[in-house]
Amino acid sequence: MKSKTYKALVAEEKAGEFVQSVKKLNTTDLPENDVLIRVHYSSLNYKDALSATGHKGVTKHYPFTPGIDAAGVVEESKDERFQAGDKVIVTSYDLGMNTPGGFGQYISVPGDWIVPLPGGLTLKESMMIGTSGLTAGIGVEKILGQQVKRKSGSVLVTGATGAVGSFGVALFSHLGYEVTAATGKMDQTGLLKDLGAAEVIHRDNVTRIENKPMLSSKWVAALDTVGGKMLDAVLRQTSHNGVVACCGNVLGHELHTNIYPFILRGVSLMGIDSGITLMRDRIRIWKKLSKDWKPGNLEKFCREEPLENLPGEIGRIQNGEQVGKVLVHL
The missing domain is CATH 3.40.50.720 (NAD(P)-binding Rossmann-like Domain)
Structure with missing residues (x-):
């Protein structure tokens, strides 16, 4: 894996409390998996808030980058199913739980976790769904x-x-x-x-x-x-x-x-x-969501936020104040 510096939201414990901040990391610190993906969009989920605030039932080791959703472009691949430049989606499995997640500009994941972006969806729209x-x-x-x-x-x-x-x-x-x-x-x-x-x-x-x-x-x-x-x-x-x-x-x-x-x-x-839906079922549902099941009003229940705003949004979701979906633009 080539060495690349990238930006990520990192959750860590300081003085007995868990805090989140945006830091510069290096791709060489990511796990050695088959596919390196440059993340364009993610989205905020309740499980991300748990991970970001030290819930050991979700994430065992810190510092850590949460984000159970990611959509982006393959940058490097040892898996013959995926080539550099392919647009892809990764959701759930261990992403954002104990494998560094979509709140970083790069993720490294097994090919078995990846769904090719179906025609009819942009990367942004896929994370408006997430x-x-x-x-x-x-x-x-x-x-x-x-x-x-x-x-x-x-x-x-x-x-x-x-x-x-x-x-x-x-x-x-x-x-x-x-x-x-x-x-x-x-x-x-x-x-x-x-x-x-x-x-x-x-x-x-x-x-x-x-x-x-x-x-x-x-x-x-x-x-x-x-x-x-x-x-x-x-x-x-x-x-x-x-x-x-x-x-x-x-x-x-x-x-x-x-x-x-x-x-x-x-x-x-x-x-x-x-989280454990079979890949064949994921692909079938994503195809439906890209065609006949794609609502025409996705923007009505999504707000786009940068990484820097996520600590405040994590607090909102924990307090039950979140309305709709937070789209994260990386």
Whole structure:
């Protein structure tokens, strides 16, 4: 690997606290993997905030460069599948967890982690989608696979102003579904309507319910990004043969519910983990997101920020103040 100096956001512990700052690094310090990529864009995810603030369940050793998303151009390759100049996407696997991530201008990764940039997407657009959009896309595909019809009722999206939720609202709407967006940020109603939500409700309207095994049906499907008591409430209000796809644990990792929605209404509960999605499935979803599934309003839920602004954005996402997606321009 040729020696190149580059700029990166580095998280490190100082005086008992974790801080983030932009530093100059050298590509010779990157791990010896098959493909060196010059990163053009990344995006900020909740897992990045955990890594940047010393969460040892995400990142074991510091100083470290977070960033579970990266889109850029191959600079060097020992993998015959990739050539210098190829435009590529890398999301999840170990990137930004224990392998230096997309908040640096270079990454070195195994070829098995790389998705060729599909036609129909620019590098910038791919990171406007990023892991959060891929996660939403996996959930949408699971729901559509259960034959949920467009005119059969509304689809609920919880945590609707978050990165996964906002993309889910836009994607379901783009595909012709009536979307109900649940959020604690009712001041963002205008944004959610712009993304395509037919109705915006306060999250309490979902969770403040009678303590009954099942409740009146309100939606035919749901994309839940919250978990905990929200997921329980969503299941109990999903209609016959409905489907719920879940990917979040903001309200906790435990699910206390009952069996009746499953055995009396035939409700399906489907999990999403974009971090370990098989490569064949990643490529299929990315191709859909580059064509028929590409919302025309990506810019409505993205803000572009330079590396230098990320420490403040990390604080915002930790405090639950983040709305939409932060695109990182390197």
